[in-house]
Amino acid sequence: MKHVETEARPAGQAPPEAPHVDVTLNVNGTLHRLRLDARVTLLDALRDHLGLTGAKKGCDQGACGACTVMVDGRRVVSCLALAAQYEGREITTVESLSVDGELHPMQAAFARHDAFQCGYCTPGQIMSAVCLIAEGRANSEEDIREFMSGNICRCGAYPNIRAAIREVTGEG
Amino acid sequence: MTTLETGRTVGAGLDRVDAPLKVTGDAQYPNDYSYPGMAHAALVRSTIAAGRIRSIDVTQALAAPGVLTVITHLTAPKLERGPMTLLGGSPPAPLQDDRILHYGQHIAIVVAETAEQARHAARLVRAEYEAAEAMLDLNDPRAQIVENPWGLDTERGDVDAGFAQADVVVEGTFTTPDNTNNPLGLMATIAFWHGDSLTVHDSTQWPHNVRTSLATIFKIPESGIRVLAPFVGGGFGAGLRVWPHVILTVLAAREVNRPVKLVLTRPEMFTSVGHRPNSVQQIKVGATRGGDLVAIEHHGISSVAMEDDDYEPVSFCSAVSYACPNVLTRDRQARLNIPCPGSMRAPAEGQGNFALESAIDEVAHAVGMDPLEIRLRNYAEQHPFLNLPWSSKALRECYLQGAERFGWSRRTPEPGSMRDGRWLVGYGLAGVSYPFYQVPCQARASVRRDGSAYVRSAATDIGTGTYTVMTQLAAELLGLDITRVRFDLGDSDMPYAPQAGGSGLTGALGNAVHAACRRLVREFLDVVRDDAASPLRRAALDEVTVTDGRIHRVGDPGQGESYVDILARHSLEELSADGRSTPPQAEELGMALSGAFGAKFVEVRIDPELGLLRVARVVSAIDGGRILNEKTATSQIIGGTVGGISQALFEETATDEVTGRIANATFGDYLMPVNADVPDMEVLFVGGPDRATAVGTKGVGEVGLVGIAAAIGNAVYHATGRRLRSLPITIDQLML
Known part of the structure; x- marks a missing residue:
């Protein structure tokens, strides 16, 4: 496992009143030591402090699923998680799915089935879909429809998202 | 050519x-960018809908950790209003005086080192208001009425004479609510100045409009402005204009002389970037016993903001859809204390078609004719008031091939006559004649x-x-x-x-x-x-x-x-x-320029005891001219159809009738379809390249949405015998 030291915010800029916390996040198999404003969410830590902008902010209220990441094998809406609470957890983001330019089967299926339009919800949909299979919840059309309903696609690609997931489960 | x-x-x-x-996750949307030394902004919004700011106290906010500046109407410079555009006037420039015209109006922008600090400090800004009684209701007698706002009112023949000849006249009032675009991407702006030149990342659907507008507003040359939007997290119309928050971010960046990033919150997306305005429509259709349309009269009124423009000619669709000799269409707008409306996917058409295509269905039932047959019988072979041949029109093929694919012939005409166990089954259809635009x-x-x-x-x-x-x-x-x-x-x-x-x-x-x-x-x-x-x-x-x-x-x-x-x-x-x-020019070509056409077929299933409604199947047959990519065009139609299902059954922006506050401005409260709400659907493309241009496309971004609400409403009537004229169709309307 790699260890990466991430530069903390310069001390002069740290507001005296806002408590800061030291936290080590394990993201995609890499440990990152961060000093964060205690209010920073896991989503903002990933996006603003680690430069992992794949997870998206669609509502910041846990209602759209665009920020879905995997934590210890389960789906988490990272906008409702405080980064400080995620030390020692195994966090996986969309950036880890493709290896050496080779798309993950779910990513390839999303591309083939045109399972997105603007693409903004897509990283969250894909993380949710990958987890769905890992959770054993993609066994029927009804299950896929139900358990993918936490991820809003405002462009309305739902039928194509289901087709992509069906293709992957069929192969698996 | x-x-x-x-x-x-x-x-x-x-x-x-x-x-x-x-x-x-490598596609970079505006809020994915970051720059060294970038500061973060947060907005303060008014909590009244009309009146004045009596005082605004920023002392605590300025003293909060990390805060760099707070700009209010007391400290903002004079800004020019943006220019006239293809879409009408620009929204009013922000922070120019103490007047409040709508709830959620931006009254301050706070800039701090971090987003957390900016959000915190924004909550420390204290405003006191002198509130006036807000005008919020489309029927408010005090509201200023704008007659014929776009010069698109039409009249042909003599509608009174037409109705006098009619054997059957149907008449109804249709209402559609405010809908909020809600692209999934929170709209974001990053601005930074280098001397007199400016770079802006923005969630825009129109980079040149942002450039031209900022040049006017900040009085700088266009050549010094660069606007970037390689990826945008949807728009559905919300990114067509240069909204006040964009201007405020640019202003803040100039003030602190650093890059500044502003990401709207989801509640702010309900009051800052437009919405489909509500409408009330009166429509009256007359026909002979044999099903020939002899008169259509369609009046629409929509809401608009106090000092802004919006393009919503909701009745216009009635002027171009059928070969009817006597047609009158009239549109009006009422100025209210509401956030600026703007285009939302299929503006005007989405509302107007619901009224027109529901009324045609009513006429079909009244004269005992199949709803498909009455549409073919009154087919507009040429443009109904230009009296020119269409540059292309395969709407007949849409109807016939769509009906074949859907199995329309299995429909039994009597309402409530089709059942599957506890479910009442209804078949409905609607036609679409989408306007040409280029x-x-x-x-x-x-x-x-x-x-x-x-x-x-x-x-x-x-x-x-x-x-x-x-x-x-x-x-x-x-x-x-x-x-x-x-x-x-x-x-x-x-x-x-x-x-x-x-x-x-x-x-x-x-x-x-x-x-x-x-x-x-x-x-x-x-x-x-x-x-x-x-x-x-x-x-x-x-x-x-x-x-x-x-x-x-x-x-x-x-x-x-x-x-x-x-x-x-x-x-x-x-x-x-x-x-x-x-x-292309119609006069030169001797052809009426055609937009897309479509026929929508829907099967609904209704549980009469619980009021449950399920959209079971949708077939959309579309004449979109030349289709450049069948896969992405199909996605456009599927996505539009989901928007149509959403308009029909889910979406309604609720405004508190006293304060003007948006009462459901979150994704938890504002209903939109999720995966389980949407059936698999079929899309057929019929027709060929349009004759008016070299490439021959007709645009398929909006035709997918239009007609779905009417087809669902017509299917509900077929299932239940109940004619619903108010969107969204909700469970209480379906309890039998």
Whole structure:
């Protein structure tokens, strides 16, 4: 496992009143030591402090699923998680799915089935879909429809998202 | 005009060229960018809908940790209002006085080192108001009424005489609520100044409009402004205008002399970037016993903001949809203390079609005619008031092929006559005649020494597939493999492009790319005009064709040579050409310019005891002219249909009738379809290339939405015998 030291915010800029916390996040198999404003969410830590902008902010209220990441094998809406609470957890983001330019089967299926339009919800949909299979919840059309309903696609690609997931489960 | 020939690349259902970026999370949306020294902004919004700010205290906010500045109407500089655009006037400039015109109006912007600090400090700004009684109701007698706001009211024949001849007259009042665009991407702006020049990332559907508007507002030359939007997290119209928050971010960046980023919150998305305004429509349709339409009268009123423009001619669809001799359409707007409305996917058409196509269904039932038959019987073979032939119209084929695919003939006419166990089954249909829209556009095409092509225009791809279809089109026109063509957009330094809106971009941009590519081939011919070594010497453009990276004489592939050879022999690094498109003119062509047409067939299932409604099946048959990519065009129709289901059954922005506050401004409260709400659906494309332009597309971004609400309403009537005239259709309306 790699260890990466991430530069903390310069001390002069740290507001005296806002408590800061030291936290080590394990993201995609890499440990990152961060000093964060205690209010920073896991989503903002990933996006603003680690430069992992794949997870998206669609509502910041846990209602759209665009920020879905995997934590210890389960789906988490990272906008409702405080980064400080995620030390020692195994966090996986969309950036880890493709290896050496080779798309993950779910990513390839999303591309083939045109399972997105603007693409903004897509990283969250894909993380949710990958987890769905890992959770054993993609066994029927009804299950896929139900358990993918936490991820809003405002462009309305739902039928194509289901087709992509069906293709992957069929192969698996 | 040289019409595009069909080839290998255009039309094919290729995967999106930007798919790898989107599925890996590498596509960069405006709020994904970050700059060294970037500060973060947060907005303060008014908590009343009308009145004045009596006082605003920023002391605590300024003293909060990390805060760099707080700008209010007391400290903001005078800003020009943005210019008139293709879409009407610009929204009012922010922070220009103490007046409050709507709930959620921006009254301050706070800038701090971090987003957390900015949000915290924004909550410390204290405003006191002198509230006035807000006008919030479309029927408020005090509201100023704007008559015929767009000059689109129509009248033909004599409707009173028409109704006098009618055997059957149906009449109804239809209401549609406020809907909020809610693209999933929170709209974001990043601005930074370098001296008098300015760079802006923005969630816009129209980079050039942002550039032109900021030049006017800040009194700086357009040439110093660069607007970037290579990826946008949807828009559905919300990104068409330069909204006050964009201006405030640019102002804040100038104030603190650093890059500033503002990301709207979801509640702010309900009051800051437009919405589909509510409407009340009275429609009256007269027909003979035999089902001939003899009169249509359609009046619509929509809400609009106090000091802004919005384009919603809801009744206009009744003027162009049927061959009816006597038609009157009238539109009005009522000025209210509401956040600025704006275009939302299929503006006006989405509301107006619901009334018209529901009323036609009522007439069909009243005269005992099949709803499909009455539409074919009153088919507008030519444009009903221009009296010109259409540049293309395959609506009849839409009806017939859609009906065949759907199994319309299985429908039994009597309401409530089809059942499946506890479910009442209803079949409904609606037709769509979407208006033509196209405005001027430019593009630039280059072929380089290595034989690859680079084509670009300052358009946007908000999920529509623009990157992909323009790559395909350029590959076809230059005779290159698609992997050898790169199409770029989303940068105001590129040639001018209009907005991604009005279902007009693909036509405008496609024809500009067509012109640029054709001109580029001519540039190559010019280079070899007197070249004794070239088999293309003295060849004219219409004597050659392009394949496999080569230009050759038509019918003689041996008589030609490659781009690479020409460039190498003449020691050129590349050749480039500019192309532009202008909208076709009906008078010149002797044709009425056609938008897309469609026929929508819906099956609903209703549990009469619980009031449950399920959309079981949808078939959409679409005449979209030439389809450049069947896969992405199908996605456009599917997505539009989901928008239509949403309009019919889910969406309603609720405004508190006393305070003007949006009462459901979160994704937890504002209902939209999730995966389980949406059935699999079928899309058929019928018809062929439109005759009015070289490329022959008609735009499919909005036609997918229109007609779905009426088809669902008509299916509900067929299932239950209940005619519902108010959207959204909710469970309480269905309890039998």
